[in-house]
Amino acid sequence: MLRTLVLLATSALLLVGCGSNGPVRRISEPAASIQQITVRADGRWELQLRLNNYSSIPMRFTGTRLDVAFDNGAAAHIEAQPGLDIGPETADAFTTTITPTAAGMARIATALADGHGLSYTLEGSVQAVPADASEKSWKVKASSALSPVPGLPGTLR
Secondary structure, three states: OHHHHHHHHHHHHHHHHOOOOOOOOOOOOOEEEEEEEEEOOOOOEEEEEEEEEOOOOOEEEEEEEEEEEEOOEEEEEEEEOOOEEEOOOEEEEEEEEEOOOHHHHHHHHHHHHHOOOEEEEEEEEEEEEEOOOOOEEEEEEEEEEEOEOOOOOOEEO
16 A cells, blocks of 8 residues: 555656646747838838747847848848837737838839839848847848738838
């Protein structure tokens, strides 16, 4: 009887020791994409940049240094300090005003005038601070497309 109790107690302790130490902390590289571009009267762009946190922990996004290209031609440079706290496995967007290149201005004006979309590529880095860690920089590259928004002149999504 005593032997059985000792065996059960030992088994219970072993099972408790096999338990996890809480949720797994997975830090994955983030992603960036253009959510919307609005051409302002002065020619600059109001750009909404979407940042995706694929990590299992919250991260504070502190900086972006990204080059925008339309159809493989340089269009603009985004350098911003969003200061966004984004929860685990979620996304958020921020708005920044940027000055496009002459080629970027011409390309977006043509797309808006013709009512056609255009392809874009983002390439550069995103800086973020994972919870309870130090700041880290990730290289990002993304390609997608933008289309004119009916009813919103000068806007592409």
